[in-house]
């Protein structure tokens with residue numbers, strides 16, 4: 001049952017109006033604070049942190065320097081530890097091979113004595129110039145990262161593992177070459 005206000009004077013009416021305004025202001029302030037708090041919690045989830053290492057775009061220097069290094073060192077693949085790839089002197093250009101074994105994912109080192117990649121886990125072998133399989137249980141060649149060159153000839157390797165060149169056939173296909181000599 002709603003009880004009528006007993007104070008019907010002007011002073012009583014003003015008091016009731018002020019109380020209502022006060023309650024409304026309190027409610028709005030509470031809602032605003034809750035919204036701000038929620039925003040502070042949610043916003044960091046949408047912010048992209050700076051990516052380093054695997055997943056980042058990694059500069060590897062001028063193409064001319066890389067080719068000169070291959071020439072002076074019997075085409076030994078150039079390891080980039082941070083980006084988990086090797087630069088290879090492929091027939092007619094440069095490719096970047098993701099060093100994750102296509103058998104069960106071990107990190108593949110280059111074996112200087114054998115002059116080929118040799119996976120320590122189950123013995124898969126990969127070619128030094130093309131990273132196609134030469135032996136062992138690996139089902140396909142090492143995946144390749146995309147490489148881009150800027151106007152000055154400086155190369156950048158995109159190490160995003162979700163954007164690799166995934167070769168199914170175990171043969172060298174020149175179509176994968178993005179950086180030619």
Ligand code: FES
Pocket residue numbers: 101102103104105106119120121122123124136137138
């Ligand atoms: S993980 Fe490389 S051969 Fe098995």
